[in-house]
Amino acid sequence: MNTSAPRLQLLHITKRYPSVVANADISLSVQPGEIHAILGENGAGKSTLMKIIYGAVKADEGEMLWDGRQVAITNPAQARRLGIGMVFQHFSLFETLNVVENIALVLDEPFDLAALARRVTEVSERYGLPLDPFRPVHSLSVGERQRVEIVRCLLQNPRLLILDEPTSVLTPQAVLKLFETLRQLAAEGVSILYISHKLHEIQALCDSATIMRGGRVTGQAIPKDETPASLARMMIGRELPQCVAPVYTGERRPVLEIRSLSRPTDDPFGTALHDISLTVHAGEIVGIAGISGNGQAELLAALSGEAPGARNAVCIDGAPVGHLNAGQRRRQGLVFVPEERLGRGAVPALPLTHNALLTGHPQGMKRWGLVRYARARAFAEECIRRFDVRCGGPEAVARSLSGGNLQKFIVGREIMLQPRVMIVAQPTWGVDVGAAAFLRQTLLDLSRTGVAILVISEELEELFEISDRIAVLAAGRLSPAEAKAATNAESVGLRMSGLFTPPTEASAPASASSSSTESSHASA
Amino acid sequence: MHLLEPRAQPSQLMRWTAPLWAILAMLLTGSLLFWMLGKPPLESFQVFFIEPLTSSYGWSELLIKASPLILIAEGLAIGFKARIYNIGAEGQLTMGALFAGGVAVHFDGVDAAWVLPAMVAAGALGGALWGALPALLKTRFNAEETLTTLMLGYVASFILAYMVNGPWRDPEGMNFPQSIMFGDSALFRVLMEGTRLNTSIIITLFAVLGFWLFNARSFLAYRLEVGGQAPAAARYAGFSAKQTVWFSLVMSGLMAGLAGVGEVAGPVGQLNLNISPGYGFAAIIVAYLGRLHAVGIVFASLLIALIYLGGEAAQVSLQMPAAITGIFQGMLLFFLLGADAFIDNRLRRPA
Numbered sequence: 001m002n003t004s005a006p007r008l009q010l011l012h013i014t015k016r017y018p019s020v021v022a023n024a025d026i027s028l029s030v031q032p033g034e035i036h037a038i039l040g041e042n043g044a045g046k047s048t049l050m051k052i053i054y055g056a057v058k059a060d061e062g063e064m065l066w067d068g069r070q071v072a073i074t075n076p077a078q079a080r081r082l083g084i085g086m087v088f089q090h091f092s093l094f095e096t097l098n099v100v101e102n103i104a105l106v107l108d109e110p111f112d113l114a115a116l117a118r119r120v121t122e123v124s125e126r127y128g129l130p131l132d133p134f135r136p137v138h139s140l141s142v143g144e145r146q147r148v149e150i151v152r153c154l155l156q157n158p159r160l161l162i163l164d165e166p167t168s169v170l171t172p173q174a175v176l177k178l179f180e181t182l183r184q185l186a187a188e189g190v191s192i193l194y195i196s197h198k199l200h201e202i203q204a205l206c207d208s209a210t211i212m213r214g215g216r217v218t219g220q221a222i223p224k225d226e227t228p229a230s231l232a233r234m235m236i237g238r239e240l241p242q243c244v245a246p247v248y249t250g251e252r253r254p255v256l257e258i259r260s261l262s263r264p265t266d267d268p269f270g271t272a273l274h275d276i277s278l279t280v281h282a283g284e285i286v287g288i289a290g291i292s293g294n295g296q297a298e299l300l301a302a303l304s305g306e307a308p309g310a311r312n313a314v315c316i317d318g319a320p321v322g323h324l325n326a327g328q329r330r331r332q333g334l335v336f337v338p339e340e341r342l343g344r345g346a347v348p349a350l351p352l353t354h355n356a357l358l359t360g361h362p363q364g365m366k367r368w369g370l371v372r373y374a375r376a377r378a379f380a381e382e383c384i385r386r387f388d389v390r391c392g393g394p395e396a397v398a399r400s401l402s403g404g405n406l407q408k409f410i411v412g413r414e415i416m417l418q419p420r421v422m423i424v425a426q427p428t429w430g431v432d433v434g435a436a437a438f439l440r441q442t443l444l445d446l447s448r449t450g451v452a453i454l455v456i457s458e459e460l461e462e463l464f465e466i467s468d469r470i471a472v473l474a475a476g477r478l479s480p481a482e483a484k485a486a487t488n489a490e491s492v493g494l495r496m497s498g499l500f501t502p503p504t505e506a507s508a509p510a511s512a513s514s515s516s517t518e519s520s521h522a523s524a
Numbered sequence: 525m526h527l528l529e530p531r532a533q534p535s536q537l538m539r540w541t542a543p544l545w546a547i548l549a550m551l552l553t554g555s556l557l558f559w560m561l562g563k564p565p566l567e568s569f570q571v572f573f574i575e576p577l578t579s580s581y582g583w584s585e586l587l588i589k590a591s592p593l594i595l596i597a598e599g600l601a602i603g604f605k606a607r608i609y610n611i612g613a614e615g616q617l618t619m620g621a622l623f624a625g626g627v628a629v630h631f632d633g634v635d636a637a638w639v640l641p642a643m644v645a646a647g648a649l650g651g652a653l654w655g656a657l658p659a660l661l662k663t664r665f666n667a668e669e670t671l672t673t674l675m676l677g678y679v680a681s682f683i684l685a686y687m688v689n690g691p692w693r694d695p696e697g698m699n700f701p702q703s704i705m706f707g708d709s710a711l712f713r714v715l716m717e718g719t720r721l722n723t724s725i726i727i728t729l730f731a732v733l734g735f736w737l738f739n740a741r742s743f744l745a746y747r748l749e750v751g752g753q754a755p756a757a758a759r760y761a762g763f764s765a766k767q768t769v770w771f772s773l774v775m776s777g778l779m780a781g782l783a784g785v786g787e788v789a790g791p792v793g794q795l796n797l798n799i800s801p802g803y804g805f806a807a808i809i810v811a812y813l814g815r816l817h818a819v820g821i822v823f824a825s826l827l828i829a830l831i832y833l834g835g836e837a838a839q840v841s842l843q844m845p846a847a848i849t850g851i852f853q854g855m856l857l858f859f860l861l862g863a864d865a866f867i868d869n870r871l872r873r874p875a
Contacts, residue, residue: 306760327764336760340756343757344756344757347750347753347754350749358761371741
């Protein structure tokens with residue numbers, strides 16, 4: 001037995017839901033000052049386990065020991081009093097309030113805004129997380145918003161900090177910065193539970209790891225002693241699948257052309273697009289890197305036709321389509337997989353048959369204004385089969401599918417429309433490793449049949465895996481697309497922070513960074 | 525304090541049986557009301573809900589009252605599914621009646637088979653126009669249709685009042701605000717001797733069939749449903765939001781206009797200020813009570829029609845005030861909305 005009791009110890013935690021056992025007999029322990037990774041795919045039960053620790057979910061069986069004493073945490077407020085802080089993957093900040101107001105909202109104790117602001121500044125400086133307490137949240141970059149969440153936890157002097165996939169929204173440079181902060185915290189004795197499925201991050205940061213699959217612990221490891229392949233085996237039960245990018249041998253003609261697309265924004269928290277030009281050729285995948293909120297949503301809406309604009313700004317196979325709506329552009333051979341699957345790419349309460357109809361209806365699913373449901377059903381069935389969509393059949397409603405399976409269905413549906421151009425936003429967001437590899441390979445194979453594919457993603461690794469050329473969207477400006485071989489994660493990461501020279505303003509190198517909300521922390 | 529929090533999986537069984545629960549709650553609260561007013565509850569129920577149905581005349585009256593409710597509610601349901609809230613069906617009914625009545629007044633004495641079809645067409649046109657106005661205002665100026673449809677209802681009733689007080693007033697009507705009584709060629713034929721049940725019911729029958737097919741199978745209905753449930757998905761698929769607005773409002777206006785024709789060329793037989801006892805508003809309750817389903821609406825209409833009849837009977841036999849009809853309709857809607865709220869959410873006491 002250890003002389004110093006672990007900060008947190010879980011013994012045989014089990015949590016059952018009606019249809020699934022989310023956690024089965026989970027045991028782990030975290031020492032003071034230890035950075036402990038929880039590694040697992042989506043659906044492995046990581047989030048449930050963290051919610052149990054944080055008191056948001058009650059375990060059916062098992063015990064939890066805190067500093068060697070048995071505790072029963074029944075709600076998050078109690079968890080916070082014990083010294084457990086959690087930074088969620090999705091931020092819970094009010095955009096119209098400023099930093100200190102947002103922090104004040106969650107404090108359990110009475111506060112004085114001015115004094116709190118001083119504490120915020122103090123804590124944020126101490127941990128290298130510079131924050132202006134009076135900046136409104138809507139003007140902050142995603143990385144800065146995450147800092148608010150972290151500082152909010154740190155103000156309560158946590159002794160265990162839980163971070164749920166914290167790097168999915170950060171540039172490579174910001175990730176390094178975050179790691180420094182976490183190491184500093186650990187050196188001061190704070191225990192850290194770090195949830196991720198990114199193997200190299202866990203190897204770089206964590207002292208130990210608990211690997212989960214299907215609700216069970218499948219391994220305990222010292223990440224630095226393992227290889228990515230051995231960790232992946234524990235995580236997904238087999239080798240990490242590799243994508244292969246065959247050479248395209250067909251004709252290289254421009255299919256999707258974006259010409260000097262500029263667009264003001266109506267949304268007060270939106271990003272205006274400035275003079276975006278890009279050409280995607282048949283048989284290639286062009287990736288657009290960048291952090292959401294830098295014009296991604298606006299660019300996608302302008303390309304998909306959800307927000308039509310100037311006629312000549314977007315062309316498909318030489319034909320101007322910039323003024324057409326989404327349905328009309330689809331008739332020109334454009335398909336689109338949006339970032340939001342539920343509510344945009346699919347109607348949550350409708351079955352897959354009806355969701356096949358959403359964009360598949362021109363494929364002979366109508367006659368005399370009536371729907372031929374048998375055909376829609378057959379289409380859905382084929383999509384489920386071809387793209388290995390795990391679901392209860394074509395009558396399962398869209399929201400009953402897991403994120404990854406719904407994504408496979410939507411990507412499959414769009415591919416079955418035999419497009420000339422495919423635009424995909426965040427193709428593998430929240431999708432497990434196996435399904436993500438399948439989706440990437442599907443996109444690669446599709447592109448080699450002569451389809452022009454544009455992928456917008458926050459995941460740099462993914463873009464480097466599948467793209468032929470990579471451009472960066474930052475502060476509403478698009479950098480020139482560079483061949484993958486001619487660039488690397490470092491330089492893309494720098495450009496994600498807005499530090500690139502737009503081609504039309506080659507003589508004014510400072511112009512891009514001046515308009516960027518990212519610039520402050522990139523240079524920090 | 526309690527919180528309403530959304531349920532992960534609202535029960536479909538409860539969703540479809542909610543109208544029955546609402547009816548039950550209405551009956552229970554209704555008996556409490558009768559009891560508090562000093563009327564014996566059981567006997568009052570007999571008068572209110574049973575006696576109107578003990579004669580074939582009662583049944584025919586039930587159908588006469590249900591028919592306009594069905595027509596209007598079928599049209600409204602289309603819009604409600606697309607989240608286009610036309611609450612001005614009463615005004616569209618009035619305009620339909622006015623257009624049809626205009627034909628009848630203008631061609632008074634013309635004994636031709638085309639007069640009645642012309643009235644039906646004119647009535648449909650009038651209602652559709654009165655639905656098209658808010659559609660124009662919404663698509664052009666982004667004006668909220670709940671306000672414009674409701675307010676245009678008042679405009680319609682003032683136009684009607686002007687016409688029956690002025691140009692179309694019956695010269696021999698002792699200055700009452702009403703038109704001449706329509707001739708036989710401008711009236712639906714009575715189907716059953718001794719009742720007021722007429723051939724307009726056939727239009728209603730076909731409307732139910734048509735809307736059932738439309739809802740179950742048409743691509744347009746699918747587009748409307750997507751537009752209502754997930755506007756972003758409709759935009760993503762390229763379904764025009766403006767078309768949805770136009771179609772919903774024009775169609776529901778048209779159906780209300782048809783209901784207006786059925787009244788003036790049926791039981792009312794002229795233009796006056798009492799064409800409708802609030803059918804346009806009651807049809808909103810009908811649409812939701814029938815779960816926006818073409819056949820469900822038929823049953824819901826029969827129930828609301830029965831409340832109209834029962835309300836009349838209660839005034840006569842129990843000396844209850846005329847407001848009793850509205851009270852029962854209101855309770856029904858209230859309990860239905862309440863039931864829906866608890867189907868989608870549950871009550872939780874925060875920890």
